[in-house]
Amino acid sequence: MKNIHIKDIVIGQGKPKICVPIVANDIEEAKAQAADIMTYPVDIVELRADFLEKCFDIEYTIEVINSINDIISVPLIYTFRTHKEGGEKEISIENYISLIKGVLESGTVDLIDIEMFTGDEIVSELTKYAHKCGVRAIVSNHEFTKTPLKIDLILRLVKMQTLGADIAKIAVMPKNKNDVLTLLEATAEAHEEYMDIPIVTMSMGKYGMISRMTGEVFGSAMTFGCVGKASAPGQIEANRLSTALDIIHRQIQ
Numbered sequence: 001m002k003n004i005h006i007k008d009i010v011i012g013q014g015k016p017k018i019c020v021p022i023v024a025n026d027i028e029e030a031k032a033q034a035a036d037i038m039t040y041p042v043d044i045v046e047l048r049a050d051f052l053e054k055c056f057d058i059e060y061t062i063e064v065i066n067s068i069n070d071i072i073s074v075p076l077i078y079t080f081r082t083h084k085e086g087g088e089k090e091i092s093i094e095n096y097i098s099l100i101k102g103v104l105e106s107g108t109v110d111l112i113d114i115e116m117f118t119g120d121e122i123v124s125e126l127t128k129y130a131h132k133c134g135v136r137a138i139v140s141n142h143e144f145t146k147t148p149l150k151i152d153l154i155l156r157l158v159k160m161q162t163l164g165a166d167i168a169k170i171a172v173m174p175k176n177k178n179d180v181l182t183l184l185e186a187t188a189e190a191h192e193e194y195m196d197i198p199i200v201t202m203s204m205g206k207y208g209m210i211s212r213m214t215g216e217v218f219g220s221a222m223t224f225g226c227v228g229k230a231s232a233p234g235q236i237e238a239n240r241l242s243t244a245l246d247i248i249h250r251q252i253q
Contacts, residue, residue: 002197006075006110009043011167016215016223017043019077019237023051023229027064034071036048037227041242044111044222046077046152050087051098055080056095058102065108065210077138078103079113085142093118100126101161104133109249111136111167116160127164138200139165147172147179147203149153153186157201158194167221174207183211184218191219198222212236213244217252 003012009015020042024030030047033131037045047068061251069076080099081087096118103109114126116139139160148156153170160168174180183203191199194242198221203211212223212234225241238242 001195002166005168006136007073009075012221014216015245016221018238018241019044019046019222019224020227021046021048021079021224022068023048025051025053025063025112027060027067028145030064031067031071033228034068038072038107038236040072040227042074042225042227042238043198044075044077044080045072046079046113047109048087048226049078049080049084050089050091055089056091056099058099060117061099061103062106062108063107065103068220069108071099072227075110076108077111077113077247078109081113081142082115085115085117085140086144093122097122097126101129104135105131107133109135111138113138113140113169114165115139116141116163119135120163127166130165136166137164138167138169138171139163141171143170144204145173147174147182149188150182150186153183153201154190154194157190158184165197167198167200169222171202171204172208173205174203175209179203180207180211184206184214186214187218187220202234209234209236212241216245216248 020037022033049055083090132147157168180203187201200222201220225238226235
């Protein structure tokens with residue numbers, strides 16, 4: 001397994017790293033959320049750029065990113081979550097590519113999220129471009145209406161790796177408790193048998209909350225919590241999430 005070293009964080013080793021999103025409408029709100037987040041036990045910060053009112057303005061976006069970097073001391077992920085995968089805004093493929101490349105060229109972020117279903121050729125191109133710019137690529141997939149079959153989840157993770165991901169991420173919505181088990185089984189099997197890179201998996205909503213705490217057991221290297229406003233259903237407040245991760249980590253050592 002290739003661990004990912006970014007600043008003082010090692011993704012893929014030890015406890016799952018806690019990532020908290022900034023879900024702000026403008027630069028002042030982003031700065032306030034960043035300052036608040038840094039008072040919590042957080043390893044990584046994610047800018048959910050699709051929440052920004054001026055999210056399509058690359059110069060403004062980079063200004064927001066720089067203002068966040070002035071406050072935080074941990075790695076930063078740039079994510080534009082498209083509407084089809086649960087994000088706030090519709091965006092064309094052309095604009096999506098342009099935004100990602102613009103952020104990469106700015107040299108202001110440590111990781112960038114690229115949605116797998118953007119298209120194989122585009123994803124492969126963007127992961128290579130990220131690496132050229134010295135940025136780690138998270139290739140992701142989000143299912144807000146269902147949990148795919150275990151084999152489909154594993155195949156998606158493997159495909160992300162093939163497309164050049166440094167980290168493979170899948171989030172799914174369970175309709176029942178068995179769906180959560182499907183996600184956890186897929187995570188464990190992919191981690192143990194198929195993946196050479198860290199994986200990040202979670203089951204959303206009230207049923208899936210347990211998956212956000214048990215990643216170290218099943219092989220998920222990162223978990224998403226919240227400070228204030230959440231970016232996805234089932235996110236746990238960062239202090240409580242950190243306590244749960246510490247308890248599990250001590251028990252399995």
